[in-house]
Amino acid sequence: MRRHLFALAGAALLALANSAAAADKPAPGGLCGSGKNAAICFASVDRAGKLSAEDRAKLAAAAPVAIDIVSSRRFAAELAAFHAALPKRWVKENRYWRGFDPAEAPAAIRAAFAGLHIDTRGGAKARWSSEFSGNLAYEGSTDPRTGERSIMLNRYRLDRPLDALVATYVHEAAHKAGYSHRPGQTRDQKCEPPYVMGQLARKLAEPDKWARFVAGKNACRFWREAS
Numbered sequence: 001m002r003r004h005l006f007a008l009a010g011a012a013l014l015a016l017a018n019s020a021a022a023a024d025k026p027a028p029g030g031l032c033g034s035g036k037n038a039a040i041c042f043a044s045v046d047r048a049g050k051l052s053a054e055d056r057a058k059l060a061a062a063a064p065v066a067i068d069i070v071s072s073r074r075f076a077a078e079l080a081a082f083h084a085a086l087p088k089r090w091v092k093e094n095r096y097w098r099g100f101d102p103a104e105a106p107a108a109i110r111a112a113f114a115g116l117h118i119d120t121r122g123g124a125k126a127r128w129s130s131e132f133s134g135n136l137a138y139e140g141s142t143d144p145r146t147g148e149r150s151i152m153l154n155r156y157r158l159d160r161p162l163d164a165l166v167a168t169y170v171h172e173a174a175h176k177a178g179y180s181h182r183p184g185q186t187r188d189q190k191c192e193p194p195y196v197m198g199q200l201a202r203k204l205a206e207p208d209k210w211a212r213f214v215a216g217k218n219a220c221r222f223w224r225e226a227s
């Protein structure tokens, strides 16, 4: 009980702190989806205030796009079609797809977006992993006490176009929703759920760039083999 009270007080303080911060600077706005998705909103961008206004605006602009895409019928339909077309034997041996329900996944990611903070990480370690392992972002953290969740973008990899940022939001939110992929940069990793859903969001964000993306090494090979 006592612990509950503390948690409540903590959440109230947090809410106060957030509204104070929102009053300080112009509200980022546009962190919610549009139309029927207006109630799904990311919580913040760059709480630490480490970014230029330009970078912050760019990260904010990708948020509603990600929400609207994952909520769209097209995303659900293409994900279901991709899943249905996966080689059965390959899926059987892939624990990341086992039990995957394409009818549930979009709603799970939508739920993960709601209240999610978009933070960034800088420093030597982030620079090193950006350069040597191509790291774009981390799943971030979930505060066990308040339930507050964040994803962490690598500050050295923010210079990317909208479709790439949207893909990263979907990928990291997929982790928050419990989807996973094998570690290390392997060929098949790119065909596992967080990557595939990120790639699909990228396709719907900027369809004109899709053919070129699919031809590259960052795309799941099954897209290529299907086309």
Ligand SMILES: [Zn+2]
Pocket: 171, 175, 181, 194
């Ligand atoms: Zn990942």
